[in-house]
Amino acid sequence: MNLEAAMRISHWIADWAVSPFAVHDGAPWEATRDAEMLIGAALSRLDADYEIVDGVARHRSAIVELGAIVKAPALLGPNAFVASGSYLRGGVFLDHDCIVGPQCELKSTFMLAGSKVAHLSFVGDSILGSRANIEAGAMVANYRNELENKRIRILYDGVVVDTGVDKFGALIGDDARIGANAVIAPGALIACRERVARLSLVDQYPHAS
DSSP states (O other): OOHHHHTSHHHHOGGGGGSTTTTOOSOHHHHHHTHHHHHHHHGGGOOTTEEEETTEEEETTOEEOTTOEEOSSEEEOTTOEEOTTOEEEEEEEEOTTOEEOTTOEEEEEEEOTTOEEOTTOEEESOEEOTTOEEOTTOEEOOBOTTSSSOOOEEEETTEEEEOSOSBOOEEEOTTOEEOTTOEEOSSEEEOTTOEEOTTOEEOOOOTTO
């Protein structure tokens, strides 16, 4: 498989092909960069099971607890759940049966069916595959604050991939699990069914190049 094909979202997340964003099956950092546009456009294609208020679309079965903040544009699918104190901004999509726990922050993030982010976690500019699970206190960082050159670059299979963007968190494949208090440094590709241990660091930046 060539590098371009390997970078396609559908290579990591099967349900992307049946999501509202299926035609945008390019590099994940392009989708997160354009999250507000893509999600905003998807609102016009929803059926009567959704209520749209001020740019936030919520399925009639979705639950947003008191104290959560969901900023437009956002699309919350069937049985999605957002707990009290969480903050969703910059374009967020929750597919059916997704859970965002208390006191989480999601920015420009797509969560596919059945994925979960536990309490006190941050996920920025990322795509979570179906049934992906992020335990409490995990950080999926999206910005290389420590570097002079903020451009996100990823060392993948021995090849340095230059994303061309300054903000990108991670593409997390189907059924992957991120342990509590783990840190995913900006620009990570987490394989399907991969397990990231608690308190660990995943950093795929090509520091030696």
